[in-house]
Amino acid sequence: MAVTLIEAAKQSTNEVQQAVIETFAMSTDLLAVLPFQEIPGRSLTYNQEETLPGVAFRSVNGSYPESTGVVNPIVEQLVIAGGDMDVDKFIDKTMGAGYRSTQEALKIKASGHEISHKFIKGDSASNPNEFDGLQTRLTGGQVISAGATAGGTALSLSKLDELIDTVDDPTHLFMPKAMRRHLTAAARNTGVGCYITYSVDAFGRRIAMYGDLPILIADGNGDVNASLGFNEAAASGASTATSIYCMSLGDGMLTGIQNGGIDVEDLGELQEKPTLRTRVEWYMALAAWHPRAAGRLQHIADAAVTA
Numbered sequence: 001m002a003v004t005l006i007e008a009a010k011q012s013t014n015e016v017q018q019a020v021i022e023t024f025a026m027s028t029d030l031l032a033v034l035p036f037q038e039i040p041g042r043s044l045t046y047n048q049e050e051t052l053p054g055v056a057f058r059s060v061n062g063s064y065p066e067s068t069g070v071v072n073p074i075v076e077q078l079v080i081a082g083g084d085m086d087v088d089k090f091i092d093k094t095m096g097a098g099y100r101s102t103q104e105a106l107k108i109k110a111s112g113h114e115i116s117h118k119f120i121k122g123d124s125a126s127n128p129n130e131f132d133g134l135q136t137r138l139t140g141g142q143v144i145s146a147g148a149t150a151g152g153t154a155l156s157l158s159k160l161d162e163l164i165d166t167v168d169d170p171t172h173l174f175m176p177k178a179m180r181r182h183l184t185a186a187a188r189n190t191g192v193g194c195y196i197t198y199s200v201d202a203f204g205r206r207i208a209m210y211g212d213l214p215i216l217i218a219d220g221n222g223d224v225n226a227s228l229g230f231n232e233a234a235a236s237g238a239s240t241a242t243s244i245y246c247m248s249l250g251d252g253m254l255t256g257i258q259n260g261g262i263d264v265e266d267l268g269e270l271q272e273k274p275t276l277r278t279r280v281e282w283y284m285a286l287a288a289w290h291p292r293a294a295g296r297l298q299h300i301a302d303a304a305v306t307a
Contacts, residue, residue, distance in 0.1 A: 002035035002255040005262075006202050020264045020280075023105055026203060027112025029216035030119060033172065033201075034249055036256040036284070044076045044257055048291060074288075078259055079131050081115055082281035083107060084267075089274045104264065104278050111280055117227045119286055120174075120218060120245070131285040134245055138296045142166055145235060145299045152234040152241035152301025155182065157194055159297060160244065164211065166295030167246045169253065174216045174245040176228040178302055180208055183215070186305035194305060213246070230302045243298040254293040258284040 005025035025032050085107040087100045122133035144162060147153025164170050186194035197209045208215045218228035234241035247254050260283060267277040288294065 002037040002251050004033060004035050005031055020108060020262050023108045024112045024262055024282075027109045028116040029201075029207075030116045030174070030218075031112050032203070033214075033216065034119075034254075034256050035251070036258045037251075037287070038261075039078075039257050039259055042078050042259070042283075044078075044285075044287060046074055046076075046287070046289060048074045048289065076131070076257060076285050076287050078257065078283045078285050079129060080281060080283055082111055082279065085278045085280070086270070086275045087278075089269065089276060092276055100276065100278070104280075107278070107280050108262075108264070111282070115282070115284070116218075120227045122286070133286065134247075134294050134296065135243075137288055138294060142292065142295045144295070144297055146241075146297055146301075147299060148235040149299075149301065150234065150236035151238050152230070152299055152303070154303035154306050155179065155244070155297075155300050156306045157186070157192065158307070160210070163244060163246050163295050163297040164213065166292065167248050168290060168292040169248045169250075170213055170246050171249045172216050172247050173210060173213050174218055174228075174247060176218050176230075176242055178230070179228075179242065179244060179300065180215055180217065182303070182305045183210060184208060189304075192305060192307050232298065234301070235299045241299045241301060243296050243300060245294060245296050247294045248290070248292075252289050255287050255289065256284055257287045258282065 005021050085103050087103055092100050118130050118133050120133045120135055122130045123136050124130060124132050125136075144159070144166065145153075146155060146159050164173075183194055184196055186192040187196040195210070197212070199207055199209055199214065201207050201214075228242050228244075230242045231239050232241045232243060233239055249255070262282045263280070265279045265281075267279055269275065270277055
């Protein structure tokens with residue numbers, strides 16, 4: 001069974017590992033709620049449902065037409081995510097042990113941001129060392145357009161509802177901060193009638209909800225990568241639009257996969273220089289178990305929401 005990083009931290013008996021997992025979970029909205037399934041080996045093979053078999057009615061002494069479902073075999077390869085963090089022994093001694101711990105926490109946070117970025121923008125064709133994100137995976141009816149306006153089309157609530165309907169058992173919406181601001185502004189506009197409610201997450205942070213779906217905020221690796229900025233191609237081709245994703249997180253839908261969980265190793269002093277090295281690694285990837293586990297609404301302009 002897939003469990004979130006928060007639940008994994010609760011189950012860990014290693015205090016250091018528990019702190020590391022919690023830091024990862026707190027680094028982004030997505031990692032706080034995305035469940036991960038432990039797998040053996042370095043890859044996972046599973047069948048993704050495509051078409052259900054047909055069902056018919058027959059007459060007395062009649063027969064049924066033969067019909068079988070269609071499933072697609074999928075193979076997900078684990079990738080190696082992480083990085084090294086070096087602190088000079090002089091800095092470690094003069095600034096105290098707390099400085100190294102602070103740098104380790106920053107490395108974990110940066111790793112969490114980068115991994116969340118790849119859940120959307122990952123493309124193994126461009127970089128074989130990373131996994132495919134949702135933008136690469138989603139095709140056909142799981143991708144819809146906000147409209148054909150040059151430069152992007154203002155988000156309409158009807159299109160947002162259409163996006164939600166592309167996903168079976170939706171659990172979350174995923175969007176940039178600017179789009180959440182447009183939605184909350186629409187909630188104050190009686191002419192639009194957007195209904196936004198609020199709740200708190202596992203860390204006590206306030207989160208907005210649309211149609212009972214928590215709104216997760218997309219980000220990247222600090223200022224390095226914008227997971228969902230207004231820099232995607234609009235219908236006209238201009239790079240001025242963004243997307244909203246709807247996801248169903250959980251067993252049999254959209255989960256992360258991992259082998260061994262998150263590892264932080266103190267490698268000690270390097271031989272070539274008086275530097276203390278810490279390595280953070282995570283063998284993980286993304287698995288879309290169902291073809292309707294996620295959907296994308298693209299070509300959205302940075303503009304006020306309409307009904």
